Amino acid sequence: MNPVLELSGLSKAFGGLQVTRGVDLRVEQGERHLLIGPNGAGKTTLFNLIAGDFRSDSGRISLLGRDVTRLPTASRAQHGLARTYQIVTLFGKDTLLHNVMLALLGKSPRRWRHWGSLSDERTMTARAHAVLEAVGLGHKAALPLQQTSYGEKRRLEIAMALAQEPQVLLLDEPLAGLSAEERDTIRQLLGQIDRKITIIMIEHDMEVALAFADRITLLHYGEVILGGTREQVVNDPRTREIYLGH
Numbered sequence: 336m337n338p339v340l341e342l343s344g345l346s347k348a349f350g351g352l353q354v355t356r357g358v359d360l361r362v363e364q365g366e367r368h369l370l371i372g373p374n375g376a377g378k379t380t381l382f383n384l385i386a387g388d389f390r391s392d393s394g395r396i397s398l399l400g401r402d403v404t405r406l407p408t409a410s411r412a413q414h415g416l417a418r419t420y421q422i423v424t425l426f427g428k429d430t431l432l433h434n435v436m437l438a439l440l441g442k443s444p445r446r447w448r449h450w451g452s453l454s455d456e457r458t459m460t461a462r463a464h465a466v467l468e469a470v471g472l473g474h475k476a477a478l479p480l481q482q483t484s485y486g487e488k489r490r491l492e493i494a495m496a497l498a499q500e501p502q503v504l505l506l507d508e509p510l511a512g513l514s515a516e517e518r519d520t521i522r523q524l525l526g527q528i529d530r531k532i533t534i535i536m537i538e539h540d541m542e543v544a545l546a547f548a549d550r551i552t553l554l555h556y557g558e559v560i561l562g563g564t565r566e567q568v569v570n571d572p573r574t575r576e577i578y579l580g581h
């Protein structure tokens with residue numbers, strides 16, 4: 336099978352600090368792939384390289400069989416990649432509905448024009464409502480975002496990424512800072528995402544993350560230490576030594 340995402344020899348340094356070291360990674364269609372590693376291992380940097388927020392110094396990124404190494408972030412999104420960020424990056428004064436509509440517009444070529452016809456607008460509004468319903472926020476559509484809880488914002492972020500109908504979704508610590516109840520809501524939400532969408536996730540909550548993952552890659556000092564099935568990586572002594580044991 337062809338991988339949906341393939342990284343070959345990817346490297347990145349910030350000044351003298353080498354944070355990504357010759358990373359090779361293959362992710363197959365529909366896979367739930369977990370990136371683990373101690374703080375500072377370079378996980379978020381790898382997401383930034385994949386999404387195009389940072390430019391790699393060397394190596395190659397192939398998305399759905401296409402070389403996207405030199406493409407800007409927006410083009411990668413057009414080619415099927417969506418991500419959420421570790422820090423909530425939404426428009427606080429705007430309603431939940433408008434936030435989702437902005438995400439929908441981000442995917443649409445209409446973005447750079449004015450609104451199209453009234454029926455276009457109706458379709459867009461209906462889709463935004465459907466996306467909010469899917470993450471259990473339908474009843475809050477008209478509320479300004481700043482009146483929602485942190486957990487709801489994190490759910491909205493996932494909704495906005497899904498609204499773009501990605502083929503590959505990057506989730507950066509979707510459970511960070513959430514209560515046990517909110518974590519459970521996100522866990523269920525993640526479990527409901529269509530298997531056609533490939534997901535790569537960074538997450539430190541091992542209980543949820545391990546239940547979710549098919550395959551795991553362990554990073555340390557920017558380098559892939561090992562990758563394999565969940566069982567292979569969990570049972571490897573290096574995982575305990577470098578990550579789980581700390």
Ligand SMILES: Nc1ncnc2c1ncn2[C@@H]1O[C@H](COP(=O)(O)OP(=O)(O)OP(=O)(O)O)[C@@H](O)[C@H]1O
Pocket residue numbers: 349352354372373374375376377378379380381
């Ligand atoms: N824009 C930047 N400029 C300089 N150094 C950076 C930049 N972004 C990340 N780094 C450094 O790169 C290293 C890896 O950081 P990164 O955030 O990728 O790690 P991480 O594995 O995601 O960590 P965490 O689990 O704490 O989120 C760190 O030493 C960090 O300080």
